[in-house]
Amino acid sequence: MSGCVWGAAPLLEALGRLWEVQAPLGSGSSASVYRVRCCGDPRAPPGAVKEFVPPPPRPGPARRPGARPPAADCAEYGFRKERAALEQLRGHRNIVTLYGVFTNHYSANGPSRCLLLELLDISVSELLLHSSNQGCSMWMIQHCARDVLEALAFLHHKGYVHADLKPRNILWSAEEECFKLIDFGLSFKEGNQDVKYIQTDGYRAPEAELQNCLAQAGLQSETECTSAVDLWSLGIVLLEMFSGMKLKHTVQSQEWKTNSSAIIDRIFASEGVVNSAIPAYHLRDLIKSMLHCDQGKRASAEKALCSPFFSIPFAPHIEDLVMLPTPVLRLLNVLSDASLQCEEEYEDILEDIREECQKYGPVVSLLIPKENPGKGQVFVEYANAGDSKAAQKMLTGKIFDGKFVVATFYPLSAYKRGYLYQNLL
Template identity: 80%
Template sequence: MAAGPPVMEALGRLWQVEAPLGSGSSAAVYQARCLGDPRAPPAAVKEFLPAASGRGSPGEGGGADYGFRKEREALEELRGHRNIVTLYGVFTNCASAKGPSYCLLLELLDVSVSELLVHSSQHGCSMWVTQHCARDILEALAFLHHKGYVHADLKPRNILWSPEEECFKLIDFGLSFKEGNQDVKYIQTDGYRAPEAELQNYLSKAGVQGGTECTSAVDLWSLGIVLLEMFSGMKLKHIVQSQEWRVNNSAIIDHIFASKSVVNSAIPAYHLRDLLKSMLHDDQEKRATATKALCSPFFSIPFAPHIEDLVMLPTPVLRLLNILSDNSLYCEEEFEDIMDDIREECCKYGQIVSLFVPKENPGKGHVFVEYANAVNSKAAQRALTGKRFDGKFVVATFYPLSAYKRGYLYQTLF
């Protein structure tokens, strides 16, 4: 795609390729926007590279055409679930310099759990984010497992945040298969691979035929490792591949939780620990299902987001701090003048749906700006952060639209 024109036709519209988002051995992903319709949201284009066509056999998961068909079929059958990336449509890019290539037009998502882990490597993710991710992805797994699918490549890079729907979504179904019909032998990624998949891969490399096929339980193992990394702030690849882990992973999980300082009561951490142990059972028959995991008491505990969460996870609502003093809050004339200035400045970045300033705690003096979409709020956040307003430096974070609509203001943890 890079060698050809940066414009392609898809679903009766022209799409301008704006930026690369990632690439693998058989596909590349780009951000694109619709030309001629400024109201259309940007999208992601996953192009299956023609040069990769024919590599390997279908049973080995090779071939871009085969990968395209697999992912298309899975996404079409799983379409409509809130926590699974939405497929808008499919098309052929005839402008590719290497020949026609198959493409998926997908909803554009934002920050990945992999990126969140980079930013939280010293202290781990907040319980709010960890619980949010756990619930969202377990909901996705419960749905796709009910449909008979195994994702087979669950890892931090394949869990992305949706700014518009304020939830985490599962992406990349290139290795997925129907349970009982496993057509890909080498599944999952190092560090997130279940013991039974590890054994299957070893036997396949050794040329040993037969053995049992992997089940949906492999996805629960992978998610358990992801959540343990989010809680601990550590990459666990070397730990989960160690002999100590194989002998007694429960003791290692206990050690991680015992050594991690947890804000607020330790009881929620124990609930999370027990949940992860149930997902990381060596015996796949004893491993918790996604539906059972969702019944954990961990999900009944309310958490508040940290300030880092509201900086990292975009939403359509922007929260501006360090703008209004107590005097300006209660002087009606001065307050109206400042609000007019704020509204004028914020309108530069997109359509404003509502603007609200609480005059009592929690949230006293914070300015909440609801935009028509998260694209506008992200532009405003980038432009306004650190900007001087009335002699003060502005701090701009995002804020959950769902909480804002309910009139619920978090006492945010810093």
């Protein structure tokens, strides 16, 4: 832990339980996030603590009337603001869950306010890094777009604007098998915007950009930022997922301001983009509907969910199943056709695989199809994604019956329905 935030021992007491601080997950200007696990209960799922840390006090003259409040007050305000938003938005599957709040009395700079949150997995930002400029699969883009739009439709209905939607703030939930929105530090109730500088460079809507410029000049903007700013940000995120490119400099260029539609067309027509197929043009039109410079013409989250893009069935690529954890593990290159045909050998191998897989957690079910689709593949369902992730890490590359094992995850929802994807390339 940097600076021994939690004292000499990396432990903290929250909600009547003792938690071990395992690793830092990230930090911002006013808060840091840590991975934690409940002590004394190894089966309890890990969590995340977001600590709003006041900086050390600086000696100096008394604050002038009208001056900015001290950083300690900003940390307290940020905590109260995010807590209020998460409490009012609690219960939606595509919004990070707030478990509770507490005060850490052992912080280096005095008591600090903390949020105890569900721990999520890989972010869209990390997925983009792994895409190697090739772009994400249509399955992943569709999955992310639908999940985030569902979250936005809900929070906009509640009167909230997220105001900082970007790849780092969209994370995968391995347990619920969906993407979730995090970080409501800049969020506000529509019509009651309490901060001038919203959104992040590269994902900032034109009206927010104008507002920021005017605020820097000490002027008031006549245009109010609405929930439409979130749709703009999501449009940029989806365009980056499709192209595999960071578009910050593109969206800040004069060419974009003059004719963004032509640039979007060029990206979708590019030979370097793997996904240039007919269904991609439904995605192109969806993205264009989010990126109107006139916020009044921008699609709402509810309207965007009606796009024909969401009616197209896509299958995940094998890279998707390696990157996105679920409670189900899929083992490849384990069984030969001969093993499947000999019942006695099949049963022995089945027992060996079950015994090996149970080293990483209780196995809920195990399936080895003898016919296509899925012939010879091994599907192992664990009680939780944590066990599945541990097994995937240890079993990948292991030699079984003279063959190197390939271990990926598999959608729990598809597995439960008995649906085995035939094409995962």
